[in-house]
Amino acid sequence: MKNNVKIARVQMDMTQAQLAEQTGVTRQTISLIEKGKYNPTLKLCLAICDAVHKSLDELFWIDKEERTDDTKNK
Amino acid sequence: MIQKINDERLKRKNLENTRILFIVQTAGIIGILGYDLVTKGMEGMTGNPLWFVLILTGIVSAYLSMSISVDHESDKKSPKKGFLTSIAVISVIAIGLGVAVTLTADLNTGILIGAIVFICFVVPYFYLYYLRKKQED
Structure with missing residues (x-):
């Protein structure tokens, strides 16, 4: 699913590897989340939110219309 | 040194791989037992320890799927x-x-x-x- 992780990470001036290290996952996982190809668990979502100092809403909320489009793409 | 996997995506992937391994293993067991059935007959097949493994796996699988069925009951x-x-x-x-x-x-x-x-x-x-x-x- 689409999300704003990449924007938030760049705003914090962090690399994927740094975010991965802070959240305890691999860089590939962060990359897949940013591309919207992997749905993280709520636990990992919260860890990412903590790392980039944003709320769940700001990072992962997407409008209903976009959400249905996403399911079609799957 | 082998490191413990903490990445949730990789843990999930590992479980998915285990599923494939299980399918391969079960197919192998059924293949061997089928061969035994053809060459040695029914008694030859049930005499094979793999028969016990297959039955045991079947029982465990039935018990595990019971908890899913209970949750699924409408x-x-x-x-x-x-x-x-x-x-x-x-x-x-x-x-x-x-x-x-x-x-x-x-x-x-x-x-x-x-x-x-x-x-x-x-x-x-x-x-x-x-x-x-x-x-x-």
Whole structure:
């Protein structure tokens, strides 16, 4: 699913590897989340939110219309 | 040095891989047993320890899928009522089977067969009761 992780990470001036290290996952996982190809668990979502100092809403909320489009793409 | 995998995506991937391994292994076991069945007959097949592995896996899988079935049940059944009904039905079947066996063999065999059938059904029913009871909480 689409999300704003990449924007938030760049705003914090962090690399994927740094975010991965802070959240305890691999860089590939962060990359897949940013591309919207992997749905993280709520636990990992919260860890990412903590790392980039944003709320769940700001990072992962997407409008209903976009959400249905996403399911079609799957 | 082997490191513990903490990445949730990789843990999930690992589980998915295990599923594939399970399919390959089961296919292998069935293949070997099928070969035994053709070359050595039914007794040759059941004599193979792999037969025991296959049966054991089947039983474990049945018990594991019971918890899924209970969660999947749409109508709320009363666990106690369901359990008692099952016990009543299986008692009748076990007694009936025991009596039927007694007619052709001796009384002890009849009691033994009846008891085995009863126990074999009571254990899963009891487990089902336990799962439904747990689900109520």
